[in-house]
Amino acid sequence: MSNGYNESLGNVHGSVSTENKTGWKKILAFIGPAYLVSVGYMDPGNWATDIAGGSAFGYKLIWVLFASNLIALLLQSLSARLGIVRGLDLAQASKITYPRFINFCLYLLAQIAIIACDLAEIIGMAIGLNLLFGLPLIWGVSLTITDTLLMLFLMNKGMRKLEGFIVSMIFIVGLSFLVEMFIVTPDVKEVALGFIPQNLSGNALYIAIGIIGATVMPHNLYLHSSLVQTRKINRTEEGLRSAIRFNLFDTVIALNLAFFVNAAILILAASAFFKNGYFHIAEIQDAYKLLEHIFGRTAPVLFAIALIAAGQSSTITGTLAGQIIMEGHINLRIEPWLRRLLTRVLAIVPAVFTIIYSGQDGLGNLLILSQVVLSLQLGFAVIPLIHFTSDRKKMGNFAISAKVKIFAWAAALLIVGLNVKLVYEQIKTWAAASPETAFWMYTLVIPMVIGIALLLLYVLLRPLLFKHADAPAYIPHGIAAEIDNLETVHYHTIGVSIDFSKNDTNAIRHAIMQGGKSATYILMHVVETAGARYYGDQAMDHETQSDVDNLGQYVAALHKLGYKANARIGYGTAASAITDIVNTQRVDFIVMGSHGHKALKDLIFGTTVNKVRHMVNIPVLVVKASK
Known part of the structure; x- marks a missing residue:
């Protein structure tokens, strides 16, 4: 099934084979996407709400966690169904359903939510490093920028390696809390009673709303609809049905593991703090210190290790979600490391300012704020998802049933309603803080919230009002041109980049294949020494002289x-110097050797080939280095 659209996460799309496998091998081939999604359900934002609920109300809010998990299971299964059946992620499906301006607004909101989520990961990582090694929070926050390199490394290693890293982080978190359960010895009967729903009011209702808001995160819906497409499946009806079934199995296992971790945090807080009379332990740092005070060193160390693992794994999946929404909503594709760096810098700035001006205590409030921002965006992911998976015209026999649709809309109404209440309560609290704060609430924040509410109403109503207006699919690269007459192209001046490596012979050979003995060959080499950068063609140091002599040979x-050839030396930055030679010598075809750099080397040394491609208006042939 082709939809004429860019593949979601194109570099790993369909990279994991599931065909010709049976039994456990078939199940294992599909396992992975839901585990990457599940880390978002156990990030530091969840920790904050779980600790607050357990310390203040004991085991009474476990049923809220369980209900949140059931809602998450439903929505994530819908997300996987969309990706499998239509071959589109949630952002791509929105792109072909809503107008360009609406998509831009949806992109901005989703990107803000990812930055807010990243903010929670930064705070969690910094707190974890502080608790474990005594590293000052400001240094811990600053160090989190280095995970850009880890992200780049794992993406270059392929989808299975990335999934393996995430699963190992989840294992560390789960094992840490399993050991802690034995240390704190919870009351099993009280835990079981906690699964019985109870009437909520006052602060219990507020924390319950926070738990639901922190559990069902919008970027996870974008992420899951894309990650399921990394599996290469048979596009027949039976193949799609099989893929949906195996992915549901994957989702149920992964999200129940996430529920176990969240329940373990709440039970830990209830057993360690509530039972010992500490009813107001809402800060992660306080929980760590009190664990040490009551149970000795082992429990808090495990607590800190789990916090670091949860933060690290969550930040990687947040980066993938960022790529999906950027490419899907606004068709903008940039390097993963650059997007990761931009997102991380935008998240680090408020964390640094909070530490400087409010100290350690301000981080807890900032963590709550990040969850409020997330809650604002949730409806913009949930409502379109239900619309898309309900559309029988596009989903065919795989459209969700009336019963599932009722449950889905009820879940959406509950989530959006509770999150609206959370935002309302938060704004009310801020407005009452001081006259100055109230001024900004009424002049800036409230109008913004009203605008977002109107946008949400549009997102809800448009698919209903224009149900049968089947808009043409968006094709980012245009329609293929008609091919009727192909004439032989003769190149007169061919440029060959030379770097005095074993790749040179291969590059020259390919150049001669293009032009034969009728073309003129310009052999180009760029001297990149410090002297060449500053003095240009005036530089004649040892390296420059050696390069001139070698090129002459x-x-x-x-x-x-019997070939016509000339030598040209460039100075300074390779891409700019090659472009200058191409323009001055009127080169009409370039042959360049690829160094085969990967990951870190590309980051350090740059990619000259890509830069030259974008700086010239002639064909560029890239020849890979011979082994």
């Missing part, structure tokens, strides 16, 4: 073989 060898 290549030219002489080509002349001897």
Whole structure:
């Protein structure tokens, strides 16, 4: 099934084979996407709400966690169904349903939510490093920027390696809390009673809303609809049905593990704090210190290790979600490391300012704020998802049933309603803080919230009002041009980049294949020494002289073989110097060797080939280095 759209997460799309496998091998081939999604359900934002609920109300809010998990299971299964059946992620489906301006607004809100989520990961990582090694929070926050390199490394290793890293982080978190359960010895009977729903009011209702808001995160819905497409499946009806079934199995296991971790945090807080009379332990740092005070060193160390693992794994999946929403909503594709760096910097700035001006205590409030921002965006992911998976015209036999649709809309109404209440309560609290704060609430925040509410109403109503207006699919690269007459192209001046490596012979050979003996070959080499950068063609240091002599030997060898060749030396930055030679020598075709750099080397040394491609208006042939 082709939809004429860019593949979601194109570099790993369909990279994991599931065909010709049976039994456990078939199940294992599908396992992975839901585990990457599940880390968002146990990030530091969840920790904050779980600790607050357990310390203040004991085991009474476990049923809220369980209900949140059931809602998450439903929505994530819908997300996986969308990706499998239509071959579109949630952002791509929105792109072909809503107008461009609405998509831009949806992109902005989703990106803000990812930054807010990243903010929670930064705070969690910084607190974890502070608790474990005594590292000052400001340094812990600053160090989190280095995970850009880890993200780049794992993405280059492939989808299975990335999933393996995430699963190992989840294992560390789960094992840490399993050991802690034995240390704190919870009351099993009281835990079981906690699964019985109870009437909520006052602060219990507020924390319950926070738990639900922190549990069902919008970027997870974008993420899951894309990650299921990394599996190569048979596009027949039976193949799609099989993929949906196996992914549901994957989702149930992964999200129940996430529920176990969240329940373990709440039970830990209830057993360690509530039972010992500490009813107001809402800060992660306080929980750590009190664990040490009551149970010794082992429990808090495990607590800190789990916090770091949860933060690290969550930040990687947040980066993938950022790529999905950027490419899907506004068709903008940039390097993953650059997007990761931008998101991380935008999240680090408020964390640094909070530490400087409010100290350690301010981080807890900032963590709550990040969850409020997330809650604002949730409806913009949930409502379109239900619309898309309900559309029988596009989903065919895989559209959700009336019963599932009722449950889905009830879940959406509950989530949006509770999150609206959370935002309302938060704004009310801020407005009452001081006259100055109230002024900004009424002039800036409230109008913004009203605008967002109107946008949500539009997102809800448009698919209903224009149900049968089947808009043409968006094709980012246009329609293929008609091919009727292909004439042979003769190149007169061919440029060959030379770097005096074993790749040179291969590059020259491919150049000669293009032009034969009728073309003129310009052998180009760029001197990148410090002297060359500053003095240009005035530089004649040892390296420059050596390069000139070597290039002359290549030219002489080509002349001897009957080819026309000239040498040209460039100075300074490779891409700019090559472009200058191409323009001055009127080169109409370039052959360049690829160094085969990967990951870190590309980051350090740069990618000259890509830069030259974008700086010239002639064909560029890239020749990979021979082994």
